[in-house]
Amino acid sequence: MPTDLEKLVELQGVDLELARLNAKLAAIPKTIARIDAKLANARKRVEDARASIKAADTAKRQHEQEIQSLNERILKFRGQSSSIKNNEQYKALLSEIAHAEGEITGHEEKILEVMLTVDSLQAQLATAEAALKTETVEVERLKAEAEKAGEADRAAAAKAQARSRTLRKGVDETLLATYDRILKSRGYAVAEVLEHRCTACQFMLRPQVLSNVRAALEVIHCDSCGRLLYYLPEHNVKTSAVNLTGIAHQAEREWMFVPSMGTNGAFVVFINHKGNATMKAYDATTGEAIARRVEKNAICQSIFANEIRDARNLFVDEANLEDKYKDQLPPEVLDDLRHQLPNA
Numbered sequence: 001m002p003t004d005l006e007k008l009v010e011l012q013g014v015d016l017e018l019a020r021l022n023a024k025l026a027a028i029p030k031t032i033a034r035i036d037a038k039l040a041n042a043r044k045r046v047e048d049a050r051a052s053i054k055a056a057d058t059a060k061r062q063h064e065q066e067i068q069s070l071n072e073r074i075l076k077f078r079g080q081s082s083s084i085k086n087n088e089q090y091k092a093l094l095s096e097i098a099h100a101e102g103e104i105t106g107h108e109e110k111i112l113e114v115m116l117t118v119d120s121l122q123a124q125l126a127t128a129e130a131a132l133k134t135e136t137v138e139v140e141r142l143k144a145e146a147e148k149a150g151e152a153d154r155a156a157a158a159k160a161q162a163r164s165r166t167l168r169k170g171v172d173e174t175l176l177a178t179y180d181r182i183l184k185s186r187g188y189a190v191a192e193v194l195e196h197r198c199t200a201c202q203f204m205l206r207p208q209v210l211s212n213v214r215a216a217l218e219v220i221h222c223d224s225c226g227r228l229l230y231y232l233p234e235h236n237v238k239t240s241a242v243n244l245t246g247i248a249h250q251a252e253r254e255w256m257f258v259p260s261m262g263t264n265g266a267f268v269v270f271i272n273h274k275g276n277a278t279m280k281a282y283d284a285t286t287g288e289a290i291a292r293r294v295e296k297n298a299i300c301q302s303i304f305a306n307e308i309r310d311a312r313n314l315f316v317d318e319a320n321l322e323d324k325y326k327d328q329l330p331p332e333v334l335d336d337l338r339h340q341l342p343n344a
């Protein structure tokens with residue numbers, strides 16, 4: 001691997017960690033606001049209970065004032081009794097007094113009701129105040145925890161930032177600009193090649209591209225996603241062993257455009273499954289099935305190396321397309337595949 005690419009692999013690790021830390025740090029104020037909101041609810045319950053008690057007290061005082069003015073009225077009625085001239089007037093006076101006394105009883109009942117309500121409100125207030133006290137302690141603890149985690153992350157971010165700067169100094173400027181551009185647009189810029197594929201986009205590499213990446217004499221971009229590719233022989237040991245015995249247990253399929261087949265090229269699916277290599281080709285112009293070959297104990301990458309050499313990858317969403325359309329690809333599938341070709 002060229003040393004620059006090696007540095008980019010490390011730089012990417014550092015840059016991704018830095019981005020992760022920065023995202024975490026940026027989320028701290030939100031976390032704290034969420035914690036504070038929890039406390040605001042507890043505080044509101046206390047305030048609500050206090051307001052209800054105050055309203056009940058006001059109601060009680062109003063009833064007391066009513067009782068006072070009714071008592072004054074009764075006194076006034078009694079004062080008028082000396083000036084009464086006949087029985088009719090006397091009866092009317094007694095009726096007024098009885099009415100006022102009735103009203104007083106009503107207000108006294110209301111006062112009792114309010115006092116019962118106040119008792120239960122006081123209990124509610126005590127509960128809410130206790131909860132607020134507990135939550136205040138809890139919230140302070142959570143906030144301190146968030147701040148502390150933030151401190152650790154800030155320190156780690158500063159360290160990553162410094163490491164990123166150091167690594168950048170050692171990399172060729174043009175390559176660094178390419179790295180930054182891909183990192184910004186695609187999330188990460190350097191991708192390892194495993195089992196003939198770019199691990200970022202899962203496209204199978206053409207043999208020539210694969211051998212260039214392996215040789216590592218120059219920086220190679222993935223044909224499909226444009227990321228910078230690197231290859232670690234130690235990670236690919238197992239793959240080679242599997243390929244040597246010719247057994248791929250997992251079905252592996254790849255659609256490609258092969259220019260050398262058919263009248264004007266062909267859409268071909270290559271399948272490695274249970275040690276068998278299968279190739280099925282459809283004419284790119286007519287969509288007609290034109291060839292099918294199955295080789296036992298083989299893998300497509302070697303048995304169909306000639307076809308794959310100049311092929312380009314296609315994106316096919318639907319699994320088992322070749323089983324569904326055994327003799328002829330329908331126009332909509334053909335259209336979709338043709339649109340993936342350059343000059344389409």
Ligand SMILES: [Zn+2]
Pocket residue numbers: 191198199200201202203222223224225226227
């Ligand atoms: Zn790729």
